[in-house]
Amino acid sequence: MGSVVDAPVVVEEVAENMLGDKKVTVVFVLGGPGSGKGTQCANIVEHFGFTHLSAGDLLRAEIKSGSENGTMIENMIKEGKIVPSEVTIKLLQDAMIKNENDKFLIDGFPRNEENRAAFENVTKISPAFVLFFDCSEEEMERRLLGRNQGRVDDNIETIRKRFKVFVESSLPVIEHYNAKDKVKKIDAAKPISEVFEDVKAIFAPYAKVA
Numbered sequence: 001m002g003s004v005v006d007a008p009v010v011v012e013e014v015a016e017n018m019l020g021d022k023k024v025t026v027v028f029v030l031g032g033p034g035s036g037k038g039t040q041c042a043n044i045v046e047h048f049g050f051t052h053l054s055a056g057d058l059l060r061a062e063i064k065s066g067s068e069n070g071t072m073i074e075n076m077i078k079e080g081k082i083v084p085s086e087v088t089i090k091l092l093q094d095a096m097i098k099n100e101n102d103k104f105l106i107d108g109f110p111r112n113e114e115n116r117a118a119f120e121n122v123t124k125i126s127p128a129f130v131l132f133f134d135c136s137e138e139e140m141e142r143r144l145l146g147r148n149q150g151r152v153d154d155n156i157e158t159i160r161k162r163f164k165v166f167v168e169s170s171l172p173v174i175e176h177y178n179a180k181d182k183v184k185k186i187d188a189a190k191p192i193s194e195v196f197e198d199v200k201a202i203f204a205p206y207a208k209v210a
């Protein structure tokens with residue numbers, strides 16, 4: 001009988017950041033509700049050739065499509081609660097597979113530890129970095145109440161609940177990545193163009209080759 005020490009070690013290779021046969025770059029864009037994630041993602045798409053995937057937009061599209069999960073998602077959004085990870089991850093994964101780009105901004109995800117761990121386990125994708133828009137609740141509240149997109153969750157009652165969820169569930173995710181030196185924090189309280197100047201400096205290495 002061969003000793004345990006002599007036994008060949010079989011290392012199972014897990015291909016990191018592969019989506020089918022393409023290698024992808026993913027940036028998580030996080031920050032409280034109203035911090036300007038969607039606004040800045042649109043700028044990044046235009047200047048740096050990323051594809052923007054907003055978890056909230058994908059969930060709202062799922063409600064509109066009349067999917068069997070629609071009512072559950074709608075109720076959770078109205079309450080400011082976080083939809084079960086499997087639903088959101090499937091939407092994000094499908095969107096990345098369908099798109100031929102290999103650079104994605106994932107906006108508003110992961111919003112809690114369950115989101116984060118499940119995404120890592122299911123996709124084996126880790127973010128290149130996490131862009132964190134830091135903004136006071138006072139300013140975010142002002143922006144959300146003026147957003148005027150007809151959203152069922154942009155009312156003061158739901159906004160308060162979303163702030164609480166952000167502090168209790170989403171900030172720990174940012175802390176997790178901060179401990180790995182992966183967080184790039186931006187002062188998001190400034191005017192849109194000034195915030196984008198700071199964003200641009202971070203994305204410079206990803207500049208499109210003309």
Ligand SMILES: Nc1ncnc2c1ncn2[C@@H]1O[C@H](COP(=O)(O)OP(=O)(O)O)[C@@H](O)[C@H]1O
Nearest residue numbers: 033034035036037038039143146147190191192
């Ligand atoms: N830096 C900023 N200064 C003032 N208003 C902003 C700024 N960034 C975004 N906004 C406005 O605030 C609202 C929320 O922005 P949005 O990008 O939808 O935030 P998020 O996706 O983080 O909730 C929108 O009406 C947007 O036009």
Ligand SMILES: Nc1ccn([C@@H]2O[C@H](COP(=O)(O)OP(=O)(O)O)[C@@H](O)[C@H]2O)c(=O)n1
Nearest residue numbers: 033034055056077080081082083108109111
């Ligand atoms: N990862 C996510 C992202 C959004 N959501 C839900 O979608 C709502 C709106 O998310 P959003 O990212 O569009 O909101 P903003 O931060 O952009 O204002 C959240 O309050 C959650 O109810 C979720 O459940 N899980």
Ligand SMILES: [Mg+2]
Nearest residue numbers: 037038054056
């Ligand atoms: Mg948004």
